[in-house]
Amino acid sequence: MPDPATDERRVRPAGTAGAADRAFGAVARLSGTAVLVITGTVGLFLAVQAVPALREAGWGFVTTQAWDPGAGPFGIAAILFGTVMIGLVAIVIAIPFSIATALYISEYAPAGLKRTFISLVDLMAAVPSVVYGLWGVYFLQERAVGVAQWMSVYLGWIPVFEVPGRDPRDPLASLTDFKSSIFMAGMVVGMMITPIMTSIMREAFSQAPQGEREGAYALGATRWGMIRDVVLPFGRGAMIGGTMLGLGRALGETITVAMIISPVFQIQWTLLAKGGISVSSLIALQYGEAEGLSLSALFAAGLALFLMTMAVNFGASVIVNRSRSGAASEA
Numbered sequence: 621m622p623d624p625a626t627d628e629r630r631v632r633p634a635g636t637a638g639a640a641d642r643a644f645g646a647v648a649r650l651s652g653t654a655v656l657v658i659t660g661t662v663g664l665f666l667a668v669q670a671v672p673a674l675r676e677a678g679w680g681f682v683t684t685q686a687w688d689p690g691a692g693p694f695g696i697a698a699i700l701f702g703t704v705m706i707g708l709v710a711i712v713i714a715i716p717f718s719i720a721t722a723l724y725i726s727e728y729a730p731a732g733l734k735r736t737f738i739s740l741v742d743l744m745a746a747v748p749s750v751v752y753g754l755w756g757v758y759f760l761q762e763r764a765v766g767v768a769q770w771m772s773v774y775l776g777w778i779p780v781f782e783v784p785g786r787d788p789r790d791p792l793a794s795l796t797d798f799k800s801s802i803f804m805a806g807m808v809v810g811m812m813i814t815p816i817m818t819s820i821m822r823e824a825f826s827q828a829p830q831g832e833r834e835g836a837y838a839l840g841a842t843r844w845g846m847i848r849d850v851v852l853p854f855g856r857g858a859m860i861g862g863t864m865l866g867l868g869r870a871l872g873e874t875i876t877v878a879m880i881i882s883p884v885f886q887i888q889w890t891l892l893a894k895g896g897i898s899v900s901s902l903i904a905l906q907y908g909e910a911e912g913l914s915l916s917a918l919f920a921a922g923l924a925l926f927l928m929t930m931a932v933n934f935g936a937s938v939i940v941n942r943s944r945s946g947a948a949s950e951a
Contacts, residue, residue, distance in 0.1 A: 663926055670920035673913060681920060687885040687902070689917035696899070696921050701887045702802065703898040703925065706877060707870040709806025709891060714814045714866055719859065721814070722821035727847055738822070745815035753876040756808030761799045761880070764807060768798035772892050783892050797894040805880040805896065809873050813866035820865065824858030825851050864936030868929050874900040899925040 674681055677694060684695025725737045775781040783797065798804065828851045836846040852859075877898050883905065884895030899921050910918050 663923070663930075666919055666923040666926055670916060670923045673916035673920040676913060677917075677920075685886055687917075689914045690912065694917055696924055698885045698887045699897050699899050699902055699921060700924060700928070702896040703871055703900075703928075705802050705891065706806045706809060706873075706896065706898055707867055709803055710810035710813060710870040710873075711863060711867050713807055713810030714817055715863060717810075717814045718817035718821055718862065718866075721818045722825055723847060723851070725818075725822050726825040727843070727851065741815050741818050741822070745819055747812075747815075749812060749873060750875045750879075752808060752812040753879040756804070756811075756876060757879050760808060760811075761804060764804065765795045765798045768801065768803055768892050769795060771803075772798070780889060780891055782890050784890065798892060800881045800894050801892050802881065802888070802896040803891040805877050806870075806891075808876055808880055809870050812873070812876060813869050816869065817862040817866040820862035821855060821858050824855035828854040860939050861936055864932060864939070868932050868936075871898075871929055871932065872900050872925065873898070874904045877901040878904050 673689065673694075676689075677684070680693060681695045683697050684693050685698040686692060687694050687696075687699065721741070725734060725741070729737055771781050772783050772786075776783070786797065832850045832854075833846055836850050841849065877896075878901040881896045881901075882894065883897045883902070885897060886895075888896065903918050903922055906914070907918055
C-alpha cells in the first residue's frame with residue numbers, strides 16, 4: 621500500500637517550475653521578443669528609406685492623388701483609398717461565406733465527412749495567392765461580369781454602384797470595364813481570404829460547451845436556436861478575430877489585385893468603374909524600375925501600409941479582448 625507521506629513528498633509545490641517549464645518559458649519569451657524586435661526593425665527600415673520622399677512631398681504625400689515621383693506631385697490618397705475599398709469589398713463578400721461554411725462543418729456536416737471538409741478548407745487557405753489571381757482572371761471575370769452588370773442596372777441609383785458615362789441598359793455596350801473594377805478585385809480577394817476566416821471560426825464553434833448545447837436542447841430549442849444562443853455567442857471573439865485577420869491579408873494582397881485591375885491614380889467612389897490601385901500592387905508593379913526618389917516613394921507607400929495594417933491588428937486585439945470566445949455563454 622503506497623505511503624501517503626512519500627506521495628506527498630513527490631508532489632511538486634504549487635508555483636515551483638521544473639526545468640522543462642523554465643526552458644519553455646524562456647523560449648516563449650525569447651520568441652515573443654524576437655517578433656517585436658523584427659517588427660520594429662521592419663518599421664524602422666521603411667521609415668529610414670522613406671525619409672527622402674516624405675521630405676520632398678511633405679504633408680501632400682497623404683492628400684495628393686497623383687503618383688509621379690521625380691517628375692511631378694505624388695501622394696498616396698488614391699492608393700490608400702483603393703486599398704481600403706478592395707479590402708472592404710473582400711470582407712463583405714467573405715464574412716457570410718465564412719460563417720456559413722464554419723457553421724456547416726461544425727454543426728451540420730456528417731461525422732464521416734467533417735474531417736474531409738476541415739482538411740479541404742485548410743488546404744485552400746494554403747493555396748498561393750497567384751493561383752487565386754489566375755482563377756480570377758481566367759474563370760471568375762467571365763462569369764461574374766453579369767453580376768456586375770446587373771448591379772449597375774438595378775442598383776445604379778446608389779452612387780457607389782453607378783458607372784459614370786455609361787448606359788448600363790445599352791445592349792451594345794462592352795462589358796470589359798466591369799472586368800477590371802474594384803468590385804471584381806475585391807471578389808477574388810474575398811474568395812482568397814474566406815478559407816482563413818472559416819478555419820478560425822470553425823475551430824471556435826466546435827469548442828462551444830457541450831453542456832450548454834444539451835441545456836439548450838433540454839429547454840426545447842431547435843438546432844438553429846441552439847446555434848444562435850450558444851455557438852454564435854461563444855465564437856464571437858473568433859468571428860471578430862478571423863474577420864480582422866482576413867482584412868489584414870486583404871489589405872496587403874499583391875499579385876491578385878495587380879492581375880485583375882489596371883492602375884488608376886484617382887479616387888473612385890464607384891466600385892464597378894474600370895481601374896483602381898492598392899499599395900501592395902503599386903509596389904509590385906513599379907519596384908523593378910524604381911530608383912532614387914521613386915524608390916523612396918515606394919518605401920513611403922509601404923510604410924503607410926505597414927502602419928495601417930498594424931492599426932487594424934491592434935484594433936482587432938482590443939476588440940477580441942473585450943469579447944473573447946465563451947464570454948457571453950459563461951455569463
